Amino acid sequence: MKNRFKVLRAERDWTQAQLADELQVSRQTVNAIETGKFDPSLKLAFKAARLFELGIEDIFQDERPQDS
Amino acid sequence: MDKLKADSNNYPRRIAKGSLHLLCWSATWVATTALAAFGPRLIWDFATLPTIFAILVNLGIGFRLILQIKRYVQALDELGQKIFLDASAITLGVVMVCGVSYELLEDIRLISGEPQISFLIALMSLTFMASHLAGHRKYR
Numbered sequence: 001m002k003n004r005f006k007v008l009r010a011e012r013d014w015t016q017a018q019l020a021d022e023l024q025v026s027r028q029t030v031n032a033i034e035t036g037k038f039d040p041s042l043k044l045a046f047k048a049a050r051l052f053e054l055g056i057e058d059i060f061q062d063e064r065p066q067d068s
Numbered sequence: 069m070d071k072l073k074a075d076s077n078n079y080p081r082r083i084a085k086g087s088l089h090l091l092c093w094s095a096t097w098v099a100t101t102a103l104a105a106f107g108p109r110l111i112w113d114f115a116t117l118p119t120i121f122a123i124l125v126n127l128g129i130g131f132r133l134i135l136q137i138k139r140y141v142q143a144l145d146e147l148g149q150k151i152f153l154d155a156s157a158i159t160l161g162v163v164m165v166c167g168v169s170y171e172l173l174e175d176i177r178l179i180s181g182e183p184q185i186s187f188l189i190a191l192m193s194l195t196f197m198a199s200h201l202a203g204h205r206k207y208r
Contacts, residue, residue: 021079
């Protein structure tokens with residue numbers, strides 16, 4: 001699963017630590033999500049969407065090619 | 069950004085506090101285990117009542133330690149829980165496989181003497197520490 005965590009965080013000029021504090025996770029978790037090593041749960045994805053004021057599909061995208 | 073601040077409770081500080089509690093309960097359990105193991109021999113000369121009391125206290129503290137570990141894992145974030153779960157699974161597998169082989173060694177007389185539970189506990193601790201560290205390195 002791809003995500004725009006890093007871009008969205010940079011746009012808002014937040015550090016990983018600030019974002020981690022807002023999401024109530026460790027900075028390691030934010031870093032692992034940004035680098036694609038870890039996919040968050042739906043609960044955390046909703047929390048991030050609420051924080052970024054975006055829909056979940058605007059933050060996370062399935063890497064599988066779309067069926068036409 | 070402050071919209072989620074209401075339920076913010078500083079995760080690193082919370083986990084550090086949980087780790088400290090876990091350390092205190094672990095140390096207390098080790099101390100009561102030592103008392104139950106060496107007390108009868110060195111302090112009260114195998115008197116039954118203090119021995120039963122020491123074992124009951126050790127069991128009580130042990131159960132409290134189990135609850136504290138559960139609480140600690142529940143307080144971890146989802147990546148922390150995943151790392152803990154992976155390390156636990158590896159530890160369970162290693163201890164089960166090595167434990168059975170170790171027991172077999174005595175049964176087929178490749179080693180002399182009874183297998184010691186302390187060896188398995190040491191193996192369990194080392195495996196958990198190594199796999200927990202490996203998990204943290206993987207997601208660094």
